[in-house]
Amino acid sequence: MKSSRKGLEICCGITATFLIVVALVFTTLWFTTFKPKEPEITAYPVGLEDINVFSIFFVRNITLNMTITINNHRNVGSFEFKNATAYVNYRGGVVAEVPIGQNLVPARGKLNTTTSADLMVGKIITNPVFFDDVAAGSLNLTATAALHGKVRLFEFVKIRATALSTCDISFSIASRNVQSTCKSKIKL
Known part of the structure; x- marks a missing residue:
């Protein structure tokens, strides 16, 4: 015993x-x-180079095509997100809504997706500081997005997550160059 x-x-x-x-x-x-670590998100506006600042007074909307790259190389889990909408702001006011379709960012991989935004020119040029920005030589926009979805580890562990992204987009009037800097954060 x-x-x-x-x-x-x-x-x-x-x-x-x-x-x-x-x-x-x-x-x-x-x-x-x-x-899960923050993905690297980069927004590449395409087509702003073809826009003449003085011609914007004669159009109502300008379509801005964008390529969005989500680099998930630091994560061992994939991220699947639902349809979302990003918002483009100029000096605190929303000037465009950008649809982002449902997609999957693979583990240790990269996703390129394209979308377009219709910039509401009227809201931009009626902003009190628009002419000051034109005189300074650049227009600065901010795009924000919240991608709601799930992080998947080894295909059986699923964790709800939201990837938040803020991109500062600067359009140089003289050179017509576009630069963007994005910051992202993931919330579990």
């Missing part, structure tokens, strides 16, 4: 130690390797 009880205690002790080690390893991996 005593040896049977002692064997049971040893077995329970080994099992508990094993479970603690597995929990510690999984926790360590979660906070290092498996923890």
Whole structure:
């Protein structure tokens, strides 16, 4: 009886130690390797180079085509997001809505997607600082998006997540160059 009880205690002790080690390893991996990291998002406006600033007084809307690159190379999990809408702002006012279609960003991969925005020229040129910006030589826009979806690890672990992105887009009037700088954050 005593040896049977002692064997049971040893077995329970080994099992508990094993479970603690597995929990510690999984926790360590979660906070290092498996923890979702911010994807790198870049917006490339296409077509603004063809726009003459003085011709915008004669059009109602300007269609701005965009290529959006989501680089997920730092994550071991894929990210599948639902249809979303990004908003383009000029000096605090929304001047365009950009539809972003449902898609999957593969683990350690990259996704290029294209979309377009109809810039509401009337809202831009009626802004009190528009002519000051033209005189300064650049128009600065901000695009914001919230992509709601799921992070998938090993195809069986699914975690709800939202990728938030803010892109500052600067259009140089003289050179007609467009530059964008994006920052992203992921919320679990």
